[in-house]
Amino acid sequence: MTFNPAALSALVLLFIALGWSYALLRRLRDWRAGVLIGSLSVSVALLGLAVWSLVTTGAPGLPVGPTGLQQLAAGGLAMAAIIHFKVALHRDAITGLPNRNVLMRRLARALRRVHRGRSTGCAVLLLDVDRFKVVNDSLGHKLGDELLSVVARRLLACVRKGDIVVRLGGDEFVVLIQSVDRSSAARAAERLQEALSRPITLKSQEVFTTVSIGIAVSTSGEEPPETLLREADLAMHRAKMLGKSRHELFDISMGESATARLKLETDLRRATERHELYLHYQPIVSLREGRVVGLEALLRWRHSERGMLSPGMFIPLAEETGLIIPIGLWVLEEACRQMRSWQDRYPTLERALIHVNLSGQQFMQPDLVEQVSRILERTGLSPNCLGLEMTETVMMSDAQQTTSILAQLRALKVQLQLDDFGTGYSSLSYLHRFPITSLKIDRSFVMAMHSKQEHAKIVRSINTLARDLQLEVIAEGIERVEQLELLRSWGCQFGQGNYLCAATDQQTVEEILEGEWVPGQPLAVAN
Ligand code: C2E
Ligand code: MG
Ligand code: MG
Numbered sequence: 001m002t003f004n005p006a007a008l009s010a011l012v013l014l015f016i017a018l019g020w021s022y023a024l025l026r027r028l029r030d031w032r033a034g035v036l037i038g039s040l041s042v043s044v045a046l047l048g049l050a051v052w053s054l055v056t057t058g059a060p061g062l063p064v065g066p067t068g069l070q071q072l073a074a075g076g077l078a079m080a081a082i083i084h085f086k087v088a089l090h091r092d093a094i095t096g097l098p099n100r101n102v103l104m105r106r107l108a109r110a111l112r113r114v115h116r117g118r119s120t121g122c123a124v125l126l127l128d129v130d131r132f133k134v135v136n137d138s139l140g141h142k143l144g145d146e147l148l149s150v151v152a153r154r155l156l157a158c159v160r161k162g163d164i165v166v167r168l169g170g171d172e173f174v175v176l177i178q179s180v181d182r183s184s185a186a187r188a189a190e191r192l193q194e195a196l197s198r199p200i201t202l203k204s205q206e207v208f209t210t211v212s213i214g215i216a217v218s219t220s221g222e223e224p225p226e227t228l229l230r231e232a233d234l235a236m237h238r239a240k241m242l243g244k245s246r247h248e249l250f251d252i253s254m255g256e257s258a259t260a261r262l263k264l265e266t267d268l269r270r271a272t273e274r275h276e277l278y279l280h281y282q283p284i285v286s287l288r289e290g291r292v293v294g295l296e297a298l299l300r301w302r303h304s305e306r307g308m309l310s311p312g313m314f315i316p317l318a319e320e321t322g323l324i325i326p327i328g329l330w331v332l333e334e335a336c337r338q339m340r341s342w343q344d345r346y347p348t349l350e351r352a353l354i355h356v357n358l359s360g361q362q363f364m365q366p367d368l369v370e371q372v373s374r375i376l377e378r379t380g381l382s383p384n385c386l387g388l389e390m391t392e393t394v395m396m397s398d399a400q401q402t403t404s405i406l407a408q409l410r411a412l413k414v415q416l417q418l419d420d421f422g423t424g425y426s427s428l429s430y431l432h433r434f435p436i437t438s439l440k441i442d443r444s445f446v447m448a449m450h451s452k453q454e455h456a457k458i459v460r461s462i463n464t465l466a467r468d469l470q471l472e473v474i475a476e477g478i479e480r481v482e483q484l485e486l487l488r489s490w491g492c493q494f495g496q497g498n499y500l501c502a503a504t505d506q507q508t509v510e511e512i513l514e515g516e517w518v519p520g521q522p523l524a525v526a527n
Contacts, residue, residue: 095151103176107229114220120219121219123215125215127173127175130240131210132209143203158175160177163178185215196211210245214235214250215249234250238254267303268321271301272323282502292352292513295353296356319360328359328361329375332371343381363394363402372388387438390417392427396425418436418439432469440474441463446476475492476496
């Protein structure tokens with residue numbers, strides 16, 4: 001057999017074209033598309049050959065032999081490349097779903113149909129996978145991508161002919177539904193949520209996902225496509241804020257609050273530069289001895305127009321925007337520095353703790369342990385004197401990772417406190433499994449203890465349980481002397497609350513530390 005370079009290169013080109021078609025087929029996840037691309041490539045190549053033959057020989061036909069083969073392959077390859085390029089423009093690489101370009105075109109068309117009265121309405125359902133970052137960070141990006149593909153397939157299985165599913169990017173998907181009103185759009189969202197609530201198996205590990213869905217419906221078709229998408233996005237954020245794993249329909253008030261939120265976000269970004277953030281401290285008291293055994297650092301914002309803002313008004317926003325990371329680090333450093341300086345001045349604080357709240361996002365930072373250790377070094381505070389407070393929700397987001405992070409923090413000798421106990425999962429097995437040092441009973445139970453028998457029983461039981469597990473107990477939210485007396489009678493070790501002393505500024509803390517406290521008496525007046 002003679003070696004024929006033309007035939008060989010034709011063969012190579014054919015293999016490349018075939019490989020390309022296979023890659024496209026996988027990406028489109030539809031064998032019909034693969035067949036279509038394959039036959040399109042071959043027909044264009046044949047057409048090219050016919051034209052070539054017409055030009056070179058004066059008669060249309062199919063020249064055979066190696067050169068003809070080579071031309072056929074080159075034509076096929078060119079066609080596959082063009083289709084590949086077009087697909088790249090319109091399809092998402094991970095899931096094979098159409099992308100934003102396609103959505104905007106289809107949405108504009110759907111709105112036109114509504115406007116002309118050919119459809120009753122159209123709805124944009126914007127889905128965001130809850131806690132996707134946790135899955136991605138803990139299982140790796142490959143499995144994260146696999147999860148997105150499974151979500152895409154389940155969504156596709158739920159929609160009717162004519163509706164489309166699009167991946168917007170990240171963990172966001174859009175389902176565009178035609179001929180709907182608000183209530184049928186909400187029902188569709190329920191169906192999607194149900195389909196996604198079944199566990200997903202990724203490499204023999206079961207993962208549970210939920211989605212938050214924002215719905216925007218147009219029944220007039222007058223809105224521009226971007227507006228409808230923005231409304232769905234606002235509604236989705238509302239769903240997230242209200243606790244995730246739910247759907248919300250857009251209403252006009254969301255637009256107004258979004259503007260206010262945007263302003264608050266801009267102000268918060270500036271607040272750090274303008275030194276508008278500062279700390280208040282609330283004493284934690286030994287209920288037996290009446291000594292101040294610790295101080296909880298609580299963030300405040302001196303807003304230039306709105307006055308003092310409490311953390312509830314801006315911490316959720318700081319979490320959402322990621323601003324909590326630099327803010328949280330500043331709080332940690334400032335609180336440690338302040339405590340160290342107080343310890344130098346007040347020997348009674350030598351073994352006292354400064355308590356600092358950690359948010360979920362901070363807890364997930366890969367360099368958290370390193371940052372804590374560096375701050376302790378910089379400020380000279382002994383690790384034994386730092387207590388990090390985390391809520392159950394923060395701790396339970398990923399049990400395995402949590403155990404490892406907490407163990408590393410404990411290895412630094414930092415104290416770990418479970419904040420607001422009783423309001424989250426209250427998982428008793430985790431109480432034992434996580435290396436926490438103390439537990440703070442949520443103020444909602446303590447504050448209502450004197451009026452609600454059940455609350456008193458809950459506080460009493462948590463106190464007993466924690467002590468049996470050799471955990472220290474701090475009762476938060478002591479507002480009345482009766483509550484203080486009850487807690488004391490149960491042997492509860494530590495307390496914090498407005499009756500003893502509300503969160504207060506640095507100067508008042510110093511006045512408290514310099515004065516003498518009579519056991520059973522409030523420490524200071526509210527700020
Ligand atoms: P928390 O960590 O549970 O802090 C205790 C909250 O209860 C404080 O509210 C405190 O002022 C309030 N409190 C204490 N005693 C009483 C009482 O007797 N009655 C009533 N009604 N309230 C009492 P604050 O300062 O508004 O903080 C609210 C939450 O904001 C904190 O709850 C904490 O979760 C969060 N937070 C505060 N500072 C920070 C921070 O620096 N970083 C992070 N991530 N979160 C913070
Ligand atoms: Mg706290
Ligand atoms: Mg608390």
